[in-house]
Amino acid sequence: xxxxxxxxxxxxxxxRFAKAQAAGADIVCIDLEDAVxxxxxxxxxxxxxxxxKAQTAxxxxxxxxxxxxxxxxxxxxAVTEALSQGASLAMLMVPKLESVQELxxxxxxxxxxxxxxxxxxxxxxxxxxxxxICAAPGLGGILFGGVDYAADLGSDMGWxxxxxxxxxxxxxxARSGIGLLDVPYLDIADESGLREETTRVKAMGFQxxxxxxxxxxxxxxGVFSPSPSQIAQAQRVVDAFAAAKGNAALLDGKMIELxxxxxxxxxxxxxxxxxxxxxx
Numbered sequence: 001x002x003x004x005x006x007x008x009x010x011x012x013x014x015x016r017f018a019k020a021q022a023a024g025a026d027i028v029c030i031d032l033e034d035a036v037x038x039x040x041x042x043x044x045x046x047x048x049x050x051x052x053k054a055q056t057a058x059x060x061x062x063x064x065x066x067x068x069x070x071x072x073x074x075x076x077x078a079v080t081e082a083l084s085q086g087a088s089l090a091m092l093m094v095p096k097l098e099s100v101q102e103l104x105x106x107x108x109x110x111x112x113x114x115x116x117x118x119x120x121x122x123x124x125x126x127x128x129x130x131x132x133i134c135a136a137p138g139l140g141g142i143l144f145g146g147v148d149y150a151a152d153l154g155s156d157m158g159w160x161x162x163x164x165x166x167x168x169x170x171x172x173x174a175r176s177g178i179g180l181l182d183v184p185y186l187d188i189a190d191e192s193g194l195r196e197e198t199t200r201v202k203a204m205g206f207q208x209x210x211x212x213x214x215x216x217x218x219x220x221x222g223v224f225s226p227s228p229s230q231i232a233q234a235q236r237v238v239d240a241f242a243a244a245k246g247n248a249a250l251l252d253g254k255m256i257e258l259x260x261x262x263x264x265x266x267x268x269x270x271x272x273x274x275x276x277x278x279x280x
Contacts, residue, residue: 002141002179002207003027004224004270005217008063010035011044017051021060023214024221029061032075033095041071049078052087061091061118067102076109083113091140093118096148098125100132107138116140118181122148127165134172141179143210144169147186157186159200170205182209184216191219198223207270224270231271234264 007025009016011032020028030051036044048062064075083089094106097119107114117138121130122145134142146162155161166182173180182201185194198209198220209220226234240251241261249256 004208005220011048027059049082059090063093066096089115095120120145123152134176146183184210184212188213234267237264
């Protein structure tokens with residue numbers, strides 16, 4: 001499962017939920033963790049779960065609090081109850097994940113109706129366990145929590161400081177066939193910087209990026225949506241390979257091998273997602 005863009009909206013700001021759904025992101029994730037101050041978490045939890053039971057505006061997820069906190073455990077129980085009462089949830093995002101055992105416990109508590117899980121890898125311990133976490137059942141993908149990761153390491157958030165974590169997660173997610181979203185770009189006013197860095201993480205193998213403001217959605221979607229020329233070339237590759245019917249295939253004098261076809265098919269799949277504004 002992949003998304004080009006995920007837009008966070010604070011769980012304590014229900015007046016923003018509909019606006020977030022209309023911002024054009026592939027999915028909206030209502031945040032009960034960092035965006036909600038401790039004294040507002042109880043009320044936000046109740047408001048968010050009531051919204052989930054009633055909303056039909058489009059794909060929606062929830063980021064709960066850490067499973068190692070009382071608020072996180074309360075979130076899990078509340079989400080489980082809401083799902084049993086017919087609430088719709090496209091993803092359950094789990095912050096500060098550091099072991100595959102935490103995921104197994106979460107899935108056992110939520111039960112058969114558990115939505116796709118999206119762990120956030122945002123610590124040195126989480127990165128060390130990423131290979132096992134990414135291979136766990138029931139995952140939709142991984143979000144790289146670069147802000148907390150940098151804080152854990154005592155580094156800045158520059159490209160060099162985060163390169164190892166990004167590349168390691170790209171390999172682990174590719175191996176398990178799950179999606180990978182990058183950390184939000186924190187300078188909302190810097191659209192050129194957002195585009196530049198997003199282009200670089202796309203080249204590493206990321207399929208999308210989280211956003212913290214509606215203005216970031218269109219640039220992120222633009223980077224992760226293939227151009228018309230890319231789509232046309234990918235279609236030519238797929239068609240030529242199909243026409244060869246298992247024999248050696250040539251296109252523009254070049255051999256078309258299976259890895260090339262797989263890359264072309266990913267472009268076509270991404271184009272379909274861009275056209276539909278949904279996941280495949």
